[in-house]
Amino acid sequence: MAGPLPRVLSRWVLVLLGGQLALGLSYTVAELGELPHYHDSNAYFELARVLRVDAHRGIAYPAFLAAADRLGGAPSFLRVIDNEHPDAPCTAPDGIALVQLLQLLLCAGAFVYWLRSQAAISPSASSLRWVGSLAVASLLLVDPLVAHFALSIMPDALAMAASLVFCGALARIALGGRRPTRDGAWLFLAFSAASLLRPEKKYVLLCVAAASAAVWLWIARRGLHTFARLPARLAFAAGLVALGLAASVTTERLVFSDYGRPGQGSIMLHARVIFPHLGDVFGALPADVQRRFTESDVAFYDKHVLNPGPVMERVSGGNAAEAEQLTDQMARAAWDQRGPAIVFDTVKDGIENTLPTVGFYPRMLTLEALDVHGYRALSRSDMLPWTHERMTEHHPRLAHASLALSGVVFALLAAAALARWRRESRQAPEALTTALLPWIPAIAFALANGAAFALHADAVSPRYTIATHVMGLSAVYASALATARPGRP
8 A cells, every 4th residue: 555655745735735725715715704795695584484395496505504594593694695786785693604604514423423434544554543633624615516505595515415425324324334323323324415406316325325325235245345234234225215205305296385386307308309399490391390489489499598488488478388388399309319419418427427527627627718709609507607606706816826736736736636546546455445434325326426416417517516626526525634744753
């Protein structure tokens, strides 16, 4: 196994990490009490007032906001976003700061649990096990992308935290953790919380549990690793997942309210199959369908992935049955005419969603170089410009500096980590295989989550892959700290 770096190199690694920690902390502290102006935040404020949701949003985040609002006292922060005047000061900064601090605290706890579960700190660096875990957790918490979503009034940071805890608890149970009852409780709570924060997470985490169990059983049958009572442990985990699924589905039914939004299937057809191909296939549509659309409708539909909804509302006159019939006709034409392109785009987005950090920084550099209009010419559906605008709206210099440094640090440390893992795989392949066992749920999550959002829409958004981003960063930072102990002279 690789030993510590020479003293000079280890100091440079620690200086880079220290600089990123200081800059990220400055950005995080400066953003406390500020409110990123996401339109979704208004929807969650409204849902927090009525505590009723449809199939598109979970009840856990509105309930969390309602509890925090009551805890914070007057004035209420549930009516503070002014999207028409985003420069207007937040009218309840103390309440917003309370939510932000709670979200940061929950994320920090999830990071520590995840790191300890995954044995992210090298076993050979025993002195770094707890200190290193806390150091990596701190770096993760102030990463500019992570900090931004933890400071936003949206459920993504908490869904990320629950997903990490679920993957960590599953690994602990399967690989013989010393406290299966405690880890089982975390598994159940994490699955339920993730499912009720973002409804699609129940399907993603079900895939994670099934795929992880299959891989561990395959490894055991091949004799590549000896597990203690693996079938019984997996059965225990499966029962808890089933219980969490029942709890989340029951809760969803109790708080369901039909707000008239199209179903997920219709949204997926528009956002993944028809967009951005309506203009290309318009001539293949039946004449009666063509007559419903103006040229501006078609141009607007294909301009951005969020535009199909308003267009369909207009051309169907708000009639859900007519909208569904039109959607089916448009989707068949798009698939017949542009099927290979749709498949290619779906696979491409799936790969990028599975490795989000690798794509995030090059996209960010491209956006900085081309500005929004130039970037939109390359990507009509990418959500990065909107995220970037929200990240930099209050403290742009700090945000840009933190993003730039995090990109440099990630590139350098990722290259070093890959070289180290490649060297270790040659020197001790069995030890590396053992070290990878706790990471199987994380790998399964990256694949399942990436596929879920690639199938959902022709779009790449940092908010949907934030948990995978954290998983990759944690591996890179842990590898850097494990090898950055000063070498002996």
